[in-house]
Amino acid sequence: MMAESLDSRLSSHAAGGGLAAAVAQTIRELGLAAIKVRDTIADGGSGAHLGDSHGEENAGGDIQKELDVLADRVFLEAAQNSPIAFYGSEEQDEAVALKADAPLAIAIDPLDGSSNIDTNVSIGTIFSLLPVEDAHRADTSKVFLQPGSRQAAAGFFVYGPQLLLVLSLGADSGTQAYAYQPSSGGFIEWKPALSIAPEAKEFAVNASNYRHWDPTFRAYIDDCLAGSTGPRGRDFNMRWIASLVADCYRILLRGGVFLYPGDARKGYAKGRLRLLYEANPIAFCVEHAGGKATDGVNRILDIVPDGLHMRTPLVFGSTSEVESVGRYAADPAAAARKPLADAAP
Numbered sequence: 473m474m475a476e477s478l479d480s481r482l483s484s485h486a487a488g489g490g491l492a493a494a495v496a497q498t499i500r501e502l503g504l505a506a507i508k509v510r511d512t513i514a515d516g517g518s519g520a521h522l523g524d525s526h527g528e529e530n531a532g533g534d535i536q537k538e539l540d541v542l543a544d545r546v547f548l549e550a551a552q553n554s555p556i557a558f559y560g561s562e563e564q565d566e567a568v569a570l571k572a573d574a575p576l577a578i579a580i581d582p583l584d585g586s587s588n589i590d591t592n593v594s595i596g597t598i599f600s601l602l603p604v605e606d607a608h609r610a611d612t613s614k615v616f617l618q619p620g621s622r623q624a625a626a627g628f629f630v631y632g633p634q635l636l637l638v639l640s641l642g643a644d645s646g647t648q649a650y651a652y653q654p655s656s657g658g659f660i661e662w663k664p665a666l667s668i669a670p671e672a673k674e675f676a677v678n679a680s681n682y683r684h685w686d687p688t689f690r691a692y693i694d695d696c697l698a699g700s701t702g703p704r705g706r707d708f709n710m711r712w713i714a715s716l717v718a719d720c721y722r723i724l725l726r727g728g729v730f731l732y733p734g735d736a737r738k739g740y741a742k743g744r745l746r747l748l749y750e751a752n753p754i755a756f757c758v759e760h761a762g763g764k765a766t767d768g769v770n771r772i773l774d775i776v777p778d779g780l781h782m783r784t785p786l787v788f789g790s791t792s793e794v795e796s797v798g799r800y801a802a803d804p805a806a807a808a809r810k811p812l813a814d815a816a817p
């Protein structure tokens with residue numbers, strides 16, 4: 473059977489009219505933008521040094537790389553060609569107002585995994601499409617202050633050995649992966665129904681932050697590391713790519729848990745990742761693939777943002793493992809006494 477193309481999937485979605493048609497049109501434009509970014513990466517940036525510092529800091533205090541700035545420009549152009557009223561980007565302090573009457577706002581991480589740009593490791597783009605309420609059109613700052621459960625669609629591109637799009641068009645649509653096919657110039661269905669295994673065999677965490685974590689989180693990781701000799705009673709493998717998109721895609725394919733908690737470093741009380749354009753779209757795709765996403769305790773998609781660049785601790789992946797992390801947070805002593813797999817929910 474021929475794989476369905478992204479194009480035909482978006483045409484069926486657009487037939488729903490209204491917001492669905494606007495979503496379909498926007499995702500087509502984002503796909504074209506991602507191909508441009510992919511081509512720039514593939515030809516080495518036409519002489520530009522994509523991993524070099526651009527010399528400025530973004531709103532989160534990160535030094536921008538040349539590719540961060542280039543990708544932001546390319547995706548802003550895509551948003552300008554789409555039914556988008558507001559463009560809220562990691563690389564811009566404030567949201568940019570576009571078409572006044574358009575039905576959607578986009579929150580975007582134009583280039584995720586910036587520290588990997590010059591190491592030829594997979595990097596990506598993460599996006600979240602939100603409906604715009606008429607009451608908020610006059611006040612840009614309010615447009616993005618909606619919980620992630622209100623997203624109309626969300627997804628991410630991975631610039632890796634393949635250019636992939638992971639996409640969810642909503643709870644009833646599940647989560648799919650599409651692969652760019654240079655020979656046809658389009659995206660074809662690659663994984664029609666992503667489904668996260670309920671049990672995790674791998675965890676993903678930046679363990680260099682161990683000394684900055686609180687004792688509860690340390691206890692959870694200690695027990696994973698103790699493996700079959702500890703209270704968990706089984707061994708875990710560890711992976712950390714340091715590109716959220718690539719860690720998430722692996723977890724969508726073979727289960728596992730991703731953890732970026734808050735820690736004691738200056739500016740890291742709520743971890744490193746941003747709610748609107750990292751945690752929310754990832755949580756949307758993960759939940760619609762049968763997984764869970766929390767800030768350690770609370771569901772990510774229920775959090776009401778307090779600003780475009782708000783940070784949140786992030787835990788996502790296999791349902792039973794994300795729940796285990798929550799049990800450690802609630803009662804570390806009890807959680808550590810017996811294998812969590814046997815603990816009451």
Ligand SMILES: O=P(O)(O)OC[C@H]1O[C@](O)(COP(=O)(O)O)[C@@H](O)[C@@H]1O
Nearest residue numbers: 581583584585586587678714715716
């Ligand atoms: O360098 P650290 O602290 O391990 O953080 C890695 C995390 O930071 C990120 O690179 C943040 O995203 P940006 O590259 O968009 O700032 C994630 O992709 C990744 O999961």
Ligand SMILES: [Mg+2]
Nearest residue numbers: 581583584585
């Ligand atoms: Mg990012």
Ligand SMILES: [Mg+2]
Nearest residue numbers: 562581583584
């Ligand atoms: Mg980024």
